[in-house]
Amino acid sequence: MASGENKVKTSTLPPGTAPIKAEFLLQRSSPQPLANPDDDAAERGAQSSGRGTGDRADPEPGTGGKKSWKNKSKAEKRAQRGQNTGRRFGKVRDELELCWRVANGAACDLGTECRFSHDIDAYLAAKPQDLRIPYVSEFSESLPFGPDLSAVSKPHLRHPNVDTATQCPIFAEVGECRYGYKCRFLGGHVQEGSEDETKKAHAALTGHEMNFIGAENQKRLRAKRYPLPIATQYLRDIEPKPTKSAPPVVFDASRLDEPGYTPEVPTGEAKMEVDETLEKRTGDQNLEAAEDTPDVPVRFSEKKRLNWKGKTYLAPLTTVGNLPFRRLCVKLGADITCGEMGLAPSFLAGSREEWSLVRRHPSETMFGVQVAGNKPNVLVPTAEVLAKEFPNTIDFVDLNCGCPIDLVFKAGSGSALMDAAGKLGRIVVGMQKALGEIPLTVKMRTGVKDGKNNAHKLMPRVATEWGASAMTIHGRTRQQRYTRLADWDYIKQCVEAVKVKEEEEDLAPIPIFGGGDAFSSQDYWGKVDHSGVDGVMIARGALIKPWVFTEVKERREWDISARERLDLIRDYVDFGLNHFGSDTTGVNATRRYLCEALSFQYRYVPIGLLETLPPKINERAPAFKGRNELETLLASPDSNDWVKISEMFLGPSPASWSFTPKHKSNAYNNEEGQG
Template structure:
């Protein structure tokens, strides 16, 4: 692990005399845990020997997850209280005893319902954990006079019941996708034939083979250009909200619907890149957001849980969906149905995902070595629409000692990608080494017109300036872990100075996240516990923030571990704790007491601080 120490001012350090009880921060225990995972120093034959043990990595797959039982849900006919229309279903599995349901629901969590306050009506009705704020003396759910039931929703996308049925019955028309795949296969075969002919000519003439991806004038090249530029009238119109229609600068020939230059991009973060978190980042100045990685196969099966990852809030003015898959037909079909039914500004292909399950199935970072499959995918998806950019997110390669991005990036541009994001680590490295920005610059310099977005290890404005200076050919910067640790990093970069929020301001941010979560996932018991789960997952990154006023030499580096310290007040100390029990305690101050026998284990085993 390539990490350093973040030194804390002496007045905030926890000494042995303190016993550690005053400090919720548990970095010393984290360090000890890391040592135990790395190995133990033992005495053997009079000499010290390091007994290496396998380090834990990946996910905590057997962790307990709270699940709200279906039979504990109230029937929709009783959502607004008694007096409505009776349930028309003979075999309805939901609760119809309103009094018993209300008794089991427990006390309200507060006097004000955020959903009712902002919208004038709470769709969760009497099942809401803040129901007293919008029910009358008879227990009927209320609508405020200014509530407009015809107002457009604040979120869009997801899967409709009609689309779900069409997908599950294989009744969706994918003829366009099949046509694009056939065209991509012709282009690929023509390219291979051209390369074979050039290789044979070079061997017979003793000439040097031109670099891969470099176009040479020939009949085959003309044929490729002719087939690649298909009649735009046959392509469906983009449904997303396009921006920057002008064609200027290095992208003039491509005329992209989205300008990816000089932007701050929020990384598509699995689990943690949910809609409420993205709203927080937008408020702090993120320019472009992208949904969590969605797998193509579940999307094509109409699975609501996967389609939920495509949902977009109205504040996300430039929004994309990231796809993952191992089959070009499947990926292209998923891209087609998203393009035709959802409001998105771009579609991104993940070929950098290091998750073992995805990799072993040939998706994610495995596509970096399956170039034939990758070519078909990029060519076909890029041809879906002139106004819907298709982008690619990749790593340096699969192995730490064998980088291949410098070879792939020019090819991906030639195949039609509108932009490429390069994470400066290999799949093998995951997050355990510093991002290689020198290599990112080397790759970015090979792009002719396509914007290249750099990604990795940015936690402060100083980090941003250092990386942009080191990599001048990089068009924009994508931020992932840095945004999880301090979402206000976008604001810092735009204002060109550090911002040190107080514990009260950070607590208000958590409260805002909870409100957004209750609006998005629901304010009933299930919605509250879903919000709590994502809050706790986020807290596993938030606690790593170290206030600048406590450091001896700010700014904080993303992999630096602090000495054991206490905060300037009790709340700051609690927020700096690495103990999951303290995160639960913090969530209870925001969302009420946890259910009985509730336990929480973070989804990921963090090797990197």
């Protein structure tokens, strides 16, 4: 309980502030709420799995004489590309690196030519001591919170750094550890003498990740030798056919504004120029009967039906929405999951980083891959590769028509496709053909610019003319970002427009999910009832409190305790080590992504501290204390505290390792020392 002089009356706080009970509020120089985290900045600077695909940070006008973007040299532009260019997460390696073959008990074919050490004793002597992940029951709710992880409990062999009291999370799950002597939990399996065959047999069915593309096929993609007969034929079919008899038509776009000017209807490339020019000028208002888009309903009878009504859906999320986080959300009640957005050109280039985004855990019972691109000639081939490589382990492919990131939008991908209906139709139909039995879903926004919503016109066409198997609409325009609440009235209008079209065409309805601001069970079901959607795709709500899926499933608001939240963090660590690895590099990759997750989860205000329910996602929290010190720690906006929480499970972070939040408003105590 805060002392009398430290209390603040809730009624003195400005509108839009989380209604925290007076006894938990802390007095600062003024009762203003903490800065609202800038989700636009986080989205603009999103870096998917460290690929550096963030938005370019154009200099603000009048910034002390700094060069404008157009005046920078090519080298300067390359150096500045990506808002988060300062966020570098290099791999942390062992000081003495052991050969992977020797680490797993095999002989190295390279012998003395191998650049890694073959001396196991020397490696173990130089290697940091084994880690041990404590159970939450070992933690208290007050300082110092947890057990001392710096002491080795039971020295084994002649190496004091090996701890037989530890447990390797990979060995515990699958019955073997692929990291051998390099594992930071070596004492948990080095003494076993043999692998656990029972666990290995079980893991073959339930534990191992899926969707690995073979090295040979990656080479074929890079060399452009991967066979793509369906895409090749489709792209040939939609290629404009110039007419020999008709003279070429010159299209003068500059005369479109002249009164009474009516351009002749050209063909071939000239017609495509007309279409694309009009699309940009009208936002697709006048292209509903375009000749180069399907003019009859296209439904692919061989597609698997998606029965999603009543299911919960975790949105594809950059950086944080990796496989370990999805596993956590599945455990908490998420039924449908989708991998991070992948770029079609990078898939076709055989990028290892891009193909890692399609990785799936067996616990994901309904899993999709999201793809972004700007033309049929990259998206249709990508769809065909996905269908050929993973015909039975991808449940759907999602076409991203909603990404607002400048880097994606300016390339004509993401939400830019909403202003290019002719192109979008060719893409959807082509991807449907290339995917075979795999359903195609489409995710979009209400529109590109505020006041110019066009989703209500596009969605009926996507559903009935072009044959998508499901759709999601986020209730904001690309321009709006997160500056206002999602427009669920407009989502309702879009749902009704699709249903009317389906009835007119006598077509079976497809699932439609909405998105935007769902942060509680009451929020979720209220939005479903109001708009008529089949469910709500949850994004920020899941980032801030992954247990929102449990709330939705059980139709209750969960006053989760600090210890229960710590238990979920431990689960995430376990899942992270299984995915990223249990060696030094994997441990610190897990640490990095845990801190990324905590950069959102700290924003959760325990509902037991609120005067009114349900909580609202856009309410700002004033400075407050939790019901115990552990709850206060978990609510800290200081990025150094997120690192401390990671150290509670993963041991001290290396001296060479540091964590920088995506955007500084996420952490008041950053590297510049702002308090």
